[in-house]
Amino acid sequence: MSLLNKRRSYFSEESETEEDPVSSMANLFDVSVVFIVALFFALFMAYKTLDLFNPDSELVITKTTSNGEIQIITKKGKEVKIEKVTETSESGKGVKLGTAYELEDGRIIYIPEK
Numbered sequence: 001m002s003l004l005n006k007r008r009s010y011f012s013e014e015s016e017t018e019e020d021p022v023s024s025m026a027n028l029f030d031v032s033v034v035f036i037v038a039l040f041f042a043l044f045m046a047y048k049t050l051d052l053f054n055p056d057s058e059l060v061i062t063k064t065t066s067n068g069e070i071q072i073i074t075k076k077g078k079e080v081k082i083e084k085v086t087e088t089s090e091s092g093k094g095v096k097l098g099t100a101y102e103l104e105d106g107r108i109i110y111i112p113e114k
Contacts, residue, residue, distance in 0.1 A: 051075075 044050050051057040061073040070085040098112040
């Protein structure tokens with residue numbers, strides 16, 4: 001009997017020293033969350049959109065959705081407006097303000113009327 005008790009105590013000590021294989025998953029989850037946050041900051045810095053978080057900044061973004069609809073997102077201070085561009089034409093009286101030119105690299109230059 002004493003031999004059998006020694007074996008049982010030997011196996012019970014061995015099972016206590018083994019780690020739970022699922023316990024390492026928590027560490028992997030933590031590392032992945034940190035990695036995702038780092039990617040968000042890298043993307044914000046790459047596209048220079050950190051002004052979205054600055055309460056004193058003014059920002060205008062033009063966005064085209066997957067169905068071809070164009071949206072203009074305007075941020076002034078803490079206020080954000082989203083305007084949809086429509087296909088309808090408007091009419092009325094107005095004054096010519098200037099001319100816009102699109103360069104070969106895609107940039108648009110606006111020259112006001114003098």
